[in-house]
Amino acid sequence: TPKLSGPELLCQLKDKVEVATLTPDLQPFSLLPWATQLPPQQLTSDLGPYKSCAVVSSAGSLRYSGLGKEIDSHEAVLRFNAAPTTGYEKDVGSKTTIRLINSQVMASDDHRFLSSSLYSSGVLVAWDPAPFSADLTKWFNRTDYPIFAQYQRYRRLHPLQPFYILHPRFEWQIWQRIQDNMAEPIQKNPPSSGMLGTVLMMSLCEVVHVYEFLPSRRKTELCHYYQRFYDAACTLGAYHPLLYEKNLVKRMNQGSDRDIYTNGRVTLPGFRKLNC
Numbered sequence: 524t525p526k527l528s529g530p531e532l533l534c535q536l537k538d539k540v541e542v543a544t545l546t547p548d549l550q551p552f553s554l555l556p557w558a559t560q561l562p563p564q565q566l567t568s569d570l571g572p573y574k575s576c577a578v579v580s581s582a583g584s585l586r587y588s589g590l591g592k593e594i595d596s597h598e599a600v601l602r603f604n605a606a607p608t609t610g611y612e613k614d615v616g617s618k619t620t621i622r623l624i625n626s627q628v629m630a631s632d633d634h635r636f637l638s639s640s641l642y643s644s645g646v647l648v649a650w651d652p653a654p655f656s657a658d659l660t661k662w663f664n665r666t667d668y669p670i671f672a673q674y675q676r677y678r679r680l681h682p683l684q685p686f687y688i689l690h691p692r693f694e695w696q697i698w699q700r701i702q703d704n705m706a707e708p709i710q711k712n713p714p715s716s717g718m719l720g721t722v723l724m725m726s727l728c729e730v731v732h733v734y735e736f737l738p739s740r741r742k743t744e745l746c747h748y749y750q751r752f753y754d755a756a757c758t759l760g761a762y763h764p765l766l767y768e769k770n771l772v773k774r775m776n777q778g779s780d781r782d783i784y785t786n787g788r789v790t791l792p793g794f795r796k797l798n799c
C-alpha cells in the first residue's frame with residue numbers, strides 16, 4: 524500500500540467516516556418503548572459548529588503541564604470517561620462541553636455513573652465495543668457492557684441532559700482507516716476513546732487541538748493525570764490499536780513537532796475547512 528500524505532489521510536477520514544448516533548427510528552430500537560429516550564436528531568446536527576476545540580486525553584503527562592488556561596480558551600472542550608477537572612484545573616482546565624464515555628464506565632460500580640456529579644455537566648456521548656459487523660441487532664444482543672440498561676436509568680435520572688450513543692459503524696469505519704494505512708494487520712478491537720473523540724471533534728470544529736495524545740517531553744508511565752497508577756500500556760496500547768492511532772494522528776498533524784514536544788499539542792483541521 525502506498526503511504527498517503529497527511530492531507531490525503533485527512534481527506535480519506537473526511538470521506539469515509541461518518542459520525543453517526545442512534546436515533547429512535549432505527550431498528551431494533553424503534554420497536555422498544557425506551558427508544559423515545561434517544562435524541563431525535565444526529566449529534567452533528569444538534570452541536571456546533573465550533574471555531575476552536577480541545578480534546579483532552581487523560582494521559583499522566585498532563586500532570587504539571589500548566590495547560591489549563593489554554594485548554595479553557597477553546598470554544599468547546601471534550602473529555603473522556605471519568606477524567607475529573609476539580610483539583611486539576613491548572614493542568615487540564617475546567618470547561619467540559621462534551622464527555623465521551625465507554626460502556627465500561629457506565630456499567631462498573633467504581634465509577635458511580637448514575638450518582639456522581641462528574642458526569643452531569645456538558646453533553647454525554649457513549650460508545651460500546653460492538654462486534655465488527657456493526658449490525659445493530661447483533662450488537663444489541665451482545666453488547667460488551669450493559670450500555671442500554673444504564674442509558675435508560677441515566678436518562679430517567681437526568682432527563683434534560685443531552686445524551687447520545689454512537690452508532691457502532693463509526694468505530695469500525697475509523698478502525699478501517701487505521702488498518703488500511705498500516706503495513707501490518709492490527710488487532711480487531713475498536714479504536715480508543717481518544718481516537719473516536721478526536722474524529723468526533725473534527726466533524727464539529729474548524730480546528731481541533733489534541734492534548735497529550737502524542738506524548739510531550741513530560742511522557743510518563745503514570746497512566747492518568749488523576750490517579751496514582753503506573754502502566755506504560757496506557758500510552759502505548761494493549762487492547763486498543765493505540766500505537767497505530769497515534770501514528771495516524773502524527774501523520775495528519777498540521778502543527779510543529781516542537782508543539783508536540785513542549786506542549787503535547789497536535790493541531791488538526793476540521794472537516795468543513797478541508798478542501799478535498
Ligand code: NCC
Nearest residue numbers: 580581582583603604625627715716717718736746757758
Ligand atoms: O484510559 P482512558 O481510555 O479513560 O483514557 C482516555 C483516552 O486518553 C488517551 N490516553 C490515556 C492515557 C494515556 N496514558 N495515554 C493516552 O493517550 C487514550 O486515547 C484514551 O482512549 C478508553 O479508550 O475508553 C480508555 O478507557 C479505560 C477505562 O475503561 C476508563 O478510563 C474507565 O476506567 C481503559 N482501561 C481499562 O479498561 C483498564 C483504557 O484501556 C482505554
